[in-house]
Amino acid sequence: MAPTTSTTSTTSLASVTLEVTDPEAARRFYTAFGVDDRIGLRASDAPSTGFRGFTLALTVSGPATVDGFVAAAVAAGATPLKPAAKSLWGYGGVVQAPDGTVWKVATSAKKDTGPATGEIDEVVLLLGVQDVKAAKRFYADRGLTVARSFGGKYAEFAAGESGVVKLALYKRGGLAKDLGVPAEGAGSHRVVLGSTGAPFTDPDGFVWEAAAPRTPASS
Template sequence: MTSIEHITLEVADPTAARTFYSTAFGLDAQVRLRASEAPTTGFRGFTLSLTVSQPSTVDSLVATALAAGATTLKPASKSLWGYGGSVQAPDGTIWKIATSAKKDTGPATRAIDEIVLLLGVADVTASKRFYVDRGLAVGKSFGSKYVEFAAESSPVKLALYKRRALAKDAGVPADGTGSHRIALGCDAPSFTDPDGFAWEAASLTPSA
C-alpha cells in the first residue's frame, strides 16, 4: 500500500451530502459517498483538513461551507502556526480549513493545496509501525504525538494524532461510540487498522 486513492464518507443522504461538498469545497473526485445508517455518536475519531495558501482562501471556503449548511466548531482565527478554523458538515464530518500564512499575498482563490486525513489513534507509535509495515513512508514524525506520511502521488495525505488531542484541535469532546462512518480507498487488499478504520481496495469501492 502506498497511497489513499480516495475517501468514502458514509452518510444518511448521499444526494444532499454530494450537493454540500460540491458547493462548499468543490470536492468531487477525492470524496465519495454511500448511504449508511450505522449507529454513531460523538466524535468519530477523525478529521479532514484542507490546506490552502492564504487567510482569504480560508475565509472563502469557511463561508461557503456555512452557507451550505455546515456549523462552526472553531471560528477562523490567527494562531502561532497560521490561520484557520473548523466546521462540521451536515453529515457530521469535521473539516478544518487552514493555512500557514498569516497574511494574504494576493486575491482570494478557491484553490485547495492539500487534503489531509487525520486519524485519532490510541497509540501513535503502534499505529505508525502498523502503517509502515504496510508500505507507507514517514514524512514527518514528532515522537509519540504526531506522524505524517509521505503523500507521493496520493490525492489525500494521511496523518496520525492522539485521539484526545485531535478532538481538542477540532473543538469537540473526545468521547464517541459506534461507526467511524468513513472508509479509505487504497491500492491494496482490504484491511482494518488497530483503531477500527476500514481500508478498502479502491477498485472495489463504488463511487457516488
Template sequence: MATTTSTAAVTSLASVTLEVADPEAARRFYTAFGVEAYLHLRASDTHSTGFRGFTLGLTVSGPATVDGFLGAAVDAGATVLKPATKSLWGYGAVVQAPDGTIWKIATSAKKDTGPDTREIDEVVLLLGVESVKATKQFYVARGLTVAKSFGSKYVEFAPGRSCPVKLALYKRRALAKDLGVPTDGTGSHRIVLGTTTDAFTDPDGFTWQPAV
C-alpha cells in the first residue's frame, strides 16, 4: 500500500501590522517618519503596559541620515529614549512613536562622510525572547531559514519574498537594556506578524495571522 508523507507548510514573514489606538494619527506619524511603506496599521484598544518585547530598527548609510530620521520622528511627535551617540558598533538613536512602538535608527559608520540621504538600507523587526535557542528552533521547524546566528544571543532569518522587513531574535532583557527601557511589560505586544500559512502564536506570545 502506498504511503504519503505530510510536509508542514513553510512559514515566511509576509507583513508587519501595528495595533494602535488611532490609526489615522499613527499613519500621519509614520508617513512623516518615512516608514509607512513597511507597515500596516489597525485599530486596537487591547491592554498593554511597559515594554512590548520588540523593536523595529532602521539601518541607514551614515550618521547624517540617522540624524535626519531622528529629527523627522521627533518633529512628528516621537519621544527620544536614547539620543544619537557613537558606540562600539557605530552611531544610533532610539525613539518611541506616539503609539508606543520603539524604533532604533542606526548605522555602522561612525564618521559622517556624506549627506542625509533619507534612504533606508534595511528594516529589522527584532523580537525580545526568553530563549533565543528555543524560539529559533520553533521558527526553523515552521520553515524559516536562518541567515545569521550568534549562538544563543542573536538570530536573523532570511527575508520573505513579499515583505521588506527582516525578522530577528534577541534576548528580551538584553533588548530592553539596549533600548534604554525597563524589561517589565504586560498585556498585548500590539503587533501582528503576517504569515503565508495558518495562524499561530510563538513561544513568547507573538501572534501570526494569515496576511491579507
C-alpha cells in the first residue's frame, strides 16, 4: 500500500494498538506485565515473520525497576532476548511477548537510589525505518514536532495529545541489533498507530488509522 502524499491536516500519535492472534491471552500477559493501560489490542491473523520492524520501550527510574518489569514479563510467558545488564547508556533488558511484540525496559541510571517502584516514566514506540532523515521529513510534514534528532540514526517527536506513548524513529538495522534480533522480517508489522488527523501509511508500511476511543488491554 503506497503512502498518501496529502499534508492538508496535521496529526499526532493518539494510541498504539497491537494486532494479536489471541486477544484474551495477550490481555492477560499485558496486565501481568503492567502496561495494559498504555496499549490497545485487536485480533489479527495477518502473516508476519521475523522482525516486525518496531519495539516498545519502557523508561523507568532505576535498575531494580527494570528487573521488576523484566521478571514480570518472563513470569507471564515472555521470552528473554537480552538479559538485563549494564551498558554504556545505563541498564536495560529486552523481552519478546508471547504475541511476538518486542519490548525493551531501560533506565539511564546504572545504580539504584531506592527500591523498585513499579512505575513507568515513559513509553516510546520506536519504528525501524530504512531512511531516518526521509521518515523524519515525512512525519514533520504531517505536523509532528521533532524533539530530538541525531542525523540519520535517530529522531524523536514530541509527545502527542494522548501522552501515553511517544514516537521515535531508528534505522531498522540498528534497532534490530540493539534488540538482539535479526533485521530480516516480512508481512504485517502487527501494530496500528492512532492518528488525530487523516489516515495514512508511511514509507515503511506503518499504518495510521483515525484514532477511535482506546480500549485498554485490561478491559
